[in-house]
Amino acid sequence: MSAQLEKDLPWESSMLGILYKQLFVPQKPQTKGISLSGQTAVVTGSNGGLGLEASRQLLQLGLSRLIMAVRSQASGDEAAEVLRNKFPHADIQVWLLDMADYHSIHAFTKRYQGLGRVDYTILNAAVQSSNFEHHERTGHELVFQVNYVSTVLLCMLLAPILKDMKHTGATVKPPVLSIVGSDTMYLSKFSPAGPVFPRMDNPGSYERMTQYMDSKLLLMIFINRLAQQIGPDDVIINVCNPGMVAGTGLGRNGSQNPGFVEKYLLPLFVKTLGRSVQSGASVYIHALLDEGKKGHGSFISDWDIKPYPRLLYVNEGQEFSERLWQETMEELRPALGEVIGLYS
Numbered sequence: 160m161s162a163q164l165e166k167d168l169p170w171e172s173s174m175l176g177i178l179y180k181q182l183f184v185p186q187k188p189q190t191k192g193i194s195l196s197g198q199t200a201v202v203t204g205s206n207g208g209l210g211l212e213a214s215r216q217l218l219q220l221g222l223s224r225l226i227m228a229v230r231s232q233a234s235g236d237e238a239a240e241v242l243r244n245k246f247p248h249a250d251i252q253v254w255l256l257d258m259a260d261y262h263s264i265h266a267f268t269k270r271y272q273g274l275g276r277v278d279y280t281i282l283n284a285a286v287q288s289s290n291f292e293h294h295e296r297t298g299h300e301l302v303f304q305v306n307y308v309s310t311v312l313l314c315m316l317l318a319p320i321l322k323d324m325k326h327t328g329a330t331v332k333p334p335v336l337s338i339v340g341s342d343t344m345y346l347s348k349f350s351p352a353g354p355v356f357p358r359m360d361n362p363g364s365y366e367r368m369t370q371y372m373d374s375k376l377l378l379m380i381f382i383n384r385l386a387q388q389i390g391p392d393d394v395i396i397n398v399c400n401p402g403m404v405a406g407t408g409l410g411r412n413g414s415q416n417p418g419f420v421e422k423y424l425l426p427l428f429v430k431t432l433g434r435s436v437q438s439g440a441s442v443y444i445h446a447l448l449d450e451g452k453k454g455h456g457s458f459i460s461d462w463d464i465k466p467y468p469r470l471l472y473v474n475e476g477q478e479f480s481e482r483l484w485q486e487t488m489e490e491l492r493p494a495l496g497e498v499i500g501l502y503s
């Protein structure tokens with residue numbers, strides 16, 4: 160853990176720092192001369208928003224095969240058609256993946272294994288919602304389920320598959336698995352005391368942004384811990400953040416009777432200060448192509464490696480990380496099956 164990054168934390172994680180970066184940090188130009196010819200990428204939630212734009216940018220760099228993992232065949236087909244028209248030489252496939260359904264995650268994982276080679280994987284699918292909803296089978300709150308529980312499950316299922324894939328040909332680099340987080344995690348006030356799951360599933364304390372920020376904080380902490388178990392020579396794992404982006408679908412799932420703030424103020428805030436979708440998605444491409452092994456286990460934002468959330472720098476946070484790991488492994492034991500033996 161870099162001492163300099165820790166020093167940067169107070170500024171990087173402050174509201175002022177976040178807004179400053181939104182407005183004044185210029186997009187880093189893409190490294191010149193990169194060709195992704197012969198390579199494969201998989202992007203979840205790629206029927207719209209940042210996932211679709213990241214897919215487009217990868218194809219623009221000459222990617223040969225793209226798997227668009229989506230939960231609706233129709234909207235996936237529609238998005239794929241647009242890309243196929245622009246990039247007729249690429250093999251663009253639409254695969255079904257519902258992050259709220261473990262059967263779907265398992266079926267997807269099996270298909271993924273059959274790809275033989277995957278150079279880049281972006282776990283981008285996530286939700287925000289003003290309405291508390293329990294998952295009908297797992298009983299977990301739905302935002303927590305999709306953004307954290309299912310995302311770390313998929314990540315743990317895919318990492319060993321990637322490790323075992325023997326890439327040949329042009330690329331000798333390890334495959335990259337990038338999980339989309341958010342710098343709103345810095346604003347999370349989630350207490351490290353006590354078990355995590357009951358608190359995240361509690362309708363009494365549910366609030367849209369709090370749940371979203373907390374889910375992304377937990378994601379960063381878990382992925383950091385996971386990355387300690389997987390060598391960057393086998394798979395590079397990182398968490399990337401597009402920053403606040405205007406014009407995506409994330410603002411959906413509002414309240415039935417939204418107040419002034421939700422109806423007018425928040426959308427105006429995002430519209431005024433948000434980056435373009437192109438700019439936000441370019442952070443994903445940076446996390447895949449530019450940071451390499453030094454970005455393993457790290458948080459990549461504003462086209463650079465950024466500090467972890469405060470909890471990871473203090474003793475109670477380290478203990479919390481361990482408890483979160485144990486609690487999550489216990490929860491996911493049945494869904495992980497034999498794969499659980501690969502993790503300790």
Ligand SMILES: NC(=O)c1ccc[n+]([C@@H]2O[C@H](COP(=O)([O-])OP(=O)(O)OC[C@H]3O[C@@H](n4cnc5c(N)ncnc54)[C@H](OP(=O)(O)O)[C@@H]3O)[C@@H](O)[C@H]2O)c1
Binds near residue numbers: 400405
């Ligand atoms: N926009 C921002 O300001 C911002 C800032 C920081 C981080 N992020 C992160 O960036 C990522 C992309 O967000 P976005 O802004 O592009 O929002 P978006 O347009 O709503 O995209 C989210 C994607 O996730 C998919 N998804 C949601 N639930 C799913 C499920 N159960 N199974 C499979 N796919 C599911 C959505 O599919 P459907 O279309 O079928 O719903 C959609 O394709 C998210 O991880 C988000 O947290 C966004």
